[in-house]
């Protein structure tokens with residue numbers, strides 16, 4: 015009955031079919047009341063084109079740069095950019111780091127706690143009792159349908175955290191489906207603007223449908239900043255208008271938008287272990303790194319597939335340095351030049367995984383397993399690309415079921431390592 019009464023009406027500007035799953039497409043309409051507004055900041059973003067002047071051009075694959083202030087090991091990419099007019103601007107890395115600091119500052123306002131009771135209790139609104147549970151259950155169903163292994167991992171988390179992660183997952187999935195789903199061709203920048211104003215409503219406690227309602231509840235209970243959500247939508251805008259990336263700085267920003275943001279959204283819910291001595295910033299730095307590593311891996315796996323859609327998510331300057339051009343990508347021939355280029359790209363992705371690893375142990379115990387599992391499964395894709403002799407044009411690198419199954423107990427074992435048992439943490443201490 016509740017379902018019938020609350021059947022969602024898709025907003026006119028977002029095509030009715032947002033995704034392939036019914037639940038993603040049509041979260042049931044939710045009564046617009048009940049959620050406390052918070053974090054509703056309206057940050058405007060200026061976009062300018064900058065050309066890269068990397069002071070570390072020859073070492074950019076090789077090392078991490080330690081930032082003493084945050085305890086973050088930042089990959090050594092450019093930090094200074096100059097416009098064609100010679101003005102100096104901050105790099106993508108610096109821009110993203112500012113979001114990391116902002117999210118970490120929000121989290122720091124709350125004491126670290128190991129219990130499930132560190133979240134605010136449900137707001138009980140007459141007439142909506144039970145609807146919230148239904149909304150979260152729906153998010154869980156979507157998550158189980160799209161990401162079974164990850165869903166199973168979330169079952170280890172406390173019920174409150176698990177459902178919050180589901181709500182975030184569903185919002186990310188819906189956002190991604192806007193540009194990657196079956197109705198992607200109908201998506202315009204205006205539709206994304208509307209999706210963003212709907213996001214504002216979610217954070218202001220005015221959810222549009224049931225799936226939004228779950229997220230509205232989540233962001234009212236956990237210190238989740240709106241900026242990473244906005245930034246993910248920005249990534250979708252970027253995907254609409256851009257099919258080439260001049261250099262790694264541009265690609266870094268894209269990867270942050272579409273995947274690094276996920277790390278920043280998730281950690282406030284997953285929580286940092288109370289016994290962790292790591293700085294909040296460093297844990298967020300690792301979360302960002304895992305998102306970047308996953309996305310870079312995704313890109314390297316899908317080179318051929320993307321090329322068939324006319325897209326090349328590889329730094330153009332590095333391609334040129336390797337003696338490769340767009341034509342080589344479209345031609346899809348595995349040559350020595352390609353192998354050598356790929357080796358460097360894989361090296362860089364592994365560097366980000368390495369940086370991410372340092373933070374996983376610092377998370378709350380119950381949150382570590384799904385993160386370790388996702389890290390291992392994604393990282394193994396890089397091994398598979400190598401095993402395919404770098405043919406990512408016509409062969410899709412995938413991790414076999416057997417390897418996936420094996421990764422789960424290994425991940426579980428790693429998740430038992432607590433921050434306190436590490437005598438010398440890789441992360442800076444507060």
Ligand SMILES: CC(C)=CCC/C(C)=C/CC/C(C)=C/CC/C(C)=C/[C@@H]1[C@@H](COP(=O)(O)OP(=O)(O)O)[C@]1(C)CC/C=C(\C)CC/C=C(\C)CCC=C(C)C
Nearest residue numbers: 183186187190273276277300301304305308309373384388
């Ligand atoms: C435990 C865990 C993994 C939590 C994250 C849950 C969550 C909210 C996931 C949302 C993922 C999503 C739908 C993102 C939309 C954009 C997108 C599609 C990004 C790509 C993911 C792969 O998705 P896809 O299903 O398309 O993959 P296949 O092509 O089918 O292989 C991405 C590549 C990026 C996803 C990014 C993450 C999962 C970031 C994970 C980082 C953390 C959870 C932080 C961990 C904390 C520390 C301290 C390391």
